[in-house]
Every structure is written in C-alpha cells, then in structure tokens.
Amino acid sequence: MLFIDIIIVLSAILSSLWILLESFYYTRDKPPVPRTDGPRYKASIVVAIKNEDPEVVKGLVENLSRLDYPDYEVILVSDDSEQDFERLRQIELPEKFKLVRRDVPQGRKAGALNYGVSLSTGEILVFLDAEARVDPTILTRISAHLSQAEAMALRLRVRDPKNKLQVLYSEITEFSMDSLFRGRYLKGLPVFPNGSAFAIRSSTLKRIGGWREGMVAEDLEIGMRLFLNGVKVGYADDVVVETLAPYTWKDLFQQMKRWAYGSGQLFPYSLSLLRRGMSGIEGAIYANQWGIYPAYFVMLLIAGIVSPVFSSSLLSWVLSLTLFLISSLVFSWRSRTREYDLRIPALMISAFLTGYLLGLLNAKFSWKVTPKVEREQGLWIPLESNIISYLFLLSGILALKSYLVQGTILLAISLILLIIP
Template sequence: MIYYVLWIVSFVGLILAVFWLNLLFFNEGRRIKIKKLPHVSIIIPVHNEEKTIERTIRSLLNSNYPKNKLEIIVVNDESTDNTFNVVKKFKNIILIDNKHKGIGKASAVNAGLRIAKGEFFGVLDADSEVGKNSIRNILTYFSKNKIGCVISAFKVLNSRNIYTGIQKIEYAFTVMIREFMSRINTLYYSHGVLSVFRTDLIKRLGYFDENNLTEDLEIAMRLKSKGYEVKMALKSITYTRVPGTFKDLWNQRVRWYRGFLNNLIKYKYVIFNKKYGLYGNFQLPLNIFSLIMLGLVFILFSYEIIRNLYNWILKIIILKFEIFSIGDLPSLKYLLLTIDIKYIFPIIIVILVNSFLLYKAHKIIKERTRLFTLNLFIYFLVFPVLTMFHWVTALFKEIFQTSKEW
C-alpha cells in the first residue's frame, strides 16, 4: 500500500512542478505608476517585543516613503517588559494600549485600525523589518478596485541554527509558490511581514476576526469569498525573524495549521464552487488532497514502524534476549543491495523535482542557495516528517477542541 501512495504522491508532485514552472512565463501582473502617493497607516501590534521593536520602527522611518504620508501606529498588547518605554522615545509615533484581549493579535490590529487615517493600512509584526522600497512597491500592485490586499515577499533575518536555516529554505520556496498563486488569482494568504489592505474595505467587512487563531489567513479568505483579489508584490521585500527553537517552531506551526483547518471549514462553501474560479475549483481542492495524502502516508508509515517494532521484539523474546555481536550486523553493501527500488525511486523523483524548484525559488527572490548542506538534507528528509506531526497534532486539537493559544 505504501508503494502505491508513494508513487501517487510523486506523480502528482511531478505534474504540479511542471504546472508551477509554466507559470514563470505568465505575466507578473499589471502594476500602476502612482502619480500621487496615498496616505498609509502601518499598524504594529506588540507584546513583549523590547528586543526587536526599535529595529522595526527604524526600518519604517528609514524607508523612502514620505514621512508626512506615513502614519505609524504601535498597539501595546499587554506587554510586561520594557516595550512601552522603547516605543515611547520615538517622536511622531502613535502609541496606544489595547485593553481588549482576544485569542491572538487581531484585537490589537483592530484597535489600531479604528484610529487609522490612511487610505491604505499595513500590518507589520514587531519582529519584522521593511526594505527601503517595500511600501512604495507594494502600492503599485493595487491596479484595480477589486484588489483588496497585497502581501510582500519575505526573507529570513536570523538563519543562525538548524531550525532557522531550514525555515530560510522553506520561506524561499513559499514565496515562489505564492507568487505563482498570485499570477493565477488563487492566492488566499496574508501575513504579518507587511500585508497592505484598503482601509475602508476591511472596515466594511467587519474588521479582523478576534476569535481566530490565524486572523491574517481568515481576512484573506474572507476577501476571496467576497470576490476580491489578493496579490503578492514580488519586488516588495521585507524581513522577519523565525522561531529558533524546536518548541517555538512546533507551537507556531500547530497554530497555523489549526487556523487553516478552522478557516477551511468556515469557508467550505467556496470549495468546488464555480463562482470562485481556480481558487475554489483547483487551489483549495489541491490543498485538501495534499492533506489527505499526508494523512495516508502518516498512517501507513506508522503501521510499518509498529509492525517492524513488534516483529523485532518478538524475535528478541524467541531468542531469549540473545545479544548479537557486531559481526552479526548486516554490512553496508548488504543494506544497499536489499533496498527496494519501488520505494526509493519515487522518493528520489520528489527530491530531484523539489531541488530544481528550490533552485528556481532562490533565483526568483535573488538569494544565494547552497547545495549539499546539512540544512538542505534535513529540509528534504526530516522536515516533511516533522510537518506531518504538526498537521496530526493540529487535527487532533481541532477534533477535540483543546484550548486555543496564540
């Protein structure tokens, strides 16, 4: 059974790779020349961010967007460290205390949005930094009124250990795929590393959902459900810090995946609905199919591990705990000769295809890539297994409705 699942996964993966690569020849999307720069509000929700918030604010102040048209709103979300005092030393920064506590940062974003004066507003996490041209570039993608949100491309700032190094590879790949989704109008993500929205539109739609684990995903899916488009500004580069420990990465991904499952159920009426074009008839069904295949792989591999472990324990009992000598262990040559090519070949195909896609991803975001590194090895062979456990944990928590923590 595993044999068939692996071949299905590799076959579908190959078809998708060809499909995504063909999108390289699609037009990036129409951009406009801005004759008169609009007023923009940038909302930064903060909670115990004393170590990073100063760099975040300075990146905005050092951008080439006119200061008289840039409103920076920092919303202090019950910080217990020195965040408030760090922000307070900046002049012309609006600093407010958010007294209303929701599940995540949505309540803080809404608090800033209520007083925002800009025609457009952006959401920027306190651990992120904008590039010099980020804001100007992102606004050029609002080429028509139906575009409700434009997200920036992003790079990792802190790739110093294995965890952050793997995410640096992953983020490059993610930017490429989201750019392709943007080109065929199936993009349904926004993020905290600078996403810009039409202010009046989001207010009309009822602000951000304060009871949602992934409010940035929810607002993008809400925009799509109302017939608006979400685009990526590939030339608008922003930078973010990613989790640097196993625990932080685990908690982040489980929260993300729980949020996705929750919002998928919330907007299930979009799936296979002709009204929503490729978004409803291709992108969401593809994601659901991927989750089903991921679940199958998890179940089958778990079964194989348990079965082999059972046989190994049984063998030890039968042999009355006889200890094998080193000489009894199989040689490397023997292990290589006994490898079943039926299982290995589809895995090799997937790795080769993804290696090529990863190479193209780094070229697209103009970032250097290194082959044959430990991070790359872990990304291809270990990270997918970890991701599988993230999804299983998220599914388990959603089924049993465990407490939601941001």
C-alpha cells in the same frame, strides 16, 4: 482488503499531488511592477505586539522612522501585561508613531489588529510583525500596487540567517514565495496573504468586516474571505519585508504546529471555497495543505494498527510509497535546496499532524510567540513527536506479525520521527 488498499493509494495521491503542485507552481518569471509616480495614499502601518523583546520593537521603530513617504502613521498595539508595557513605553517614539495597550486583549492577534485599525486614519493599511524590517521606499511601492488592486500580499525574506536551521528556513521561505505566492499569482489562482506582510485598502477591509477575531490563522481566514467576496488579492514581488527565522528546532516546531492548528480550525470554512470552481477547489487544497502533507502517513499508521483484522496488499504499500518518494524528489530538485536535513520533514509530519488534528477538534490552544532573539536550544523533549513515533512503533509491531515489508516501513518511520532534537 481492497478498501484499505484504495485508501492507502488515494492518501498517497493526495499528499503527493500537493507536493507536485508546489513544484509545478515554482517560477522565476516576475510579475509586472507598477509605476510609482501615481497617487500616494495616506498609509497606516499596524503592528500587533505581545511578549516581544523591547529591543526588537525598538529596532522596528527605528526602521519605520526612516520611511521616505509624505503621509503615514504607525500604530503599535500591545497585548502585554502592565509591567511589560511599561518597558515598551521607554522606547522613544517619533511624532507619527502611537503605542497603545488593550486593557482587555480579546480576539487573539486579530482583535489587536482590529483595534489598531479603529485608531487608523490611512486610506491604505499595512500589517507587519514586530521583527519586520523594510526598505525606506516600501510605502511608495505599496501605494502604487494598491492603485491597481484592493489588497496585496508582500514578499517575505529571511534576513541574517546564522545557523543551519535558519539557512534551511530561509531557503524554504524563498521557495514558498516563488511557488505559492509568485507562481500561483501568475497562474491566476487565489493568493492568500501572510499576515506578516500584507497591505489592503482600508475601505476594502471595512467592507468585508475587518479581521475575524479568535482565529489562530487570521491571515488565512481573511484570504479566504476576500476570495469569497470577489476581491482579487495581488502579489507584490518587488515589495520585500525582511523577517527572522526561528533560532531553535523547538521554536520551529511550535510555529509549524500553530500554522497547522489554524488550518484545521478553518477546515469547515474552507469547504465554502469549493463552490467557486477549479480556483476554489485549488484554494481549499491550499488552505488545508498542513493536513494534506501528513495524510499519507496517517493512513499508513491506521493500516498498520488494523492489520490484524483488515489486511492490505504489499502492492498498495510499494506503489504508494514510490509515488510519495518520487514527488518528494521532484520537489527537492525544483526547490534547488542547497541545505538539507532529515529533521525538517520529520518535524513537519509531527507538527502538522498534531496541530491540524487539534485545530479540527477546536481544542484549547495557547498562542506562543516565536522568539526573535538568539538563544540556546536547551533541553527539549518533543512530546508530540515521541507519542507519534511510539504509535508508529506499535503499528509496525502489529503489522510485522503478518506483513514483513509493511511492518518494516512503519518501524522505519518510527525511527525517523525520533531524530528530532
């Protein structure tokens, strides 16, 4: 049936286009670095904390206490239970530090950040996560950047990767910084900041209404809102915030699922970007990348299920699969990946598909903090991945009755999804 063939090919073009765009954005060129001998604004560092290991928070305090900057403060906002908060209170805080607890933790992470901002007195605001570690000169560099821009995305870098998963995650993060942040910034495209490494003038944040509470991807939302309000977010490639990679495949799955949920939840809002011309269209694609990645596979799944009633041609399957594989090979070549594991794309398909769908439906979502301490994998049965795998198995069996190649492709996808640990 021609309609099914067209949808299959279009979904492959959509998924492949974003993969190719990521490859195209990648660059080794570095943006200019502003001089650091200009004005130095008072800085407030705000960190939202929930279910964090006290040793992780203690390490953050020790790291930030060594900042070489004349005027700054650190506000740690805890959404922990009273018992866990008492453990945090055992940490010795320097004079410039403040640890507070919200009695009513509403609005998710964005609510905690807004609470911290309400207590701040700085002209510039820096938002970090508990596992962040920074250079002593970071505020000097941020102050220089914010003398030229109203908001800045900072460079993330994974520190001390130990196992293969963490090495893979580190390489993915490096490529993402060089492509989706550095590359897009140099091409004049809208930069959507990562909430783990973000700086903004306090006056600008106040003008746009602060963080939007209740959002799972509060950083993506504020990035879109800044763009819609005409605020150009810069990218500070020289300002590095070190972070940690997930230790286990389960942790990575939950983190990717959360990213995808946040994107799906913001889908209606992302459509407002379309009225801002080509940059807005590209921004909307960026904002929905977690749904775009698995779009092709979703269409293949549907095509297999409806195959007893609606036929699809072998040509459309071969053409679309070839296009997707070529784009994936180009991405692999451009990203200069040294480590590779088939579990990564399999994990992405399952996590992005389930997370994005739940976000679109605005289903109930439980925020799970990615653990920052080393621990054993333990027994993990990825329910979502298995369900999707069995759906592809069913789809393949249905397609095999009339279409050998199409059914075989679907069965192969089913098996690949089962390799996730």
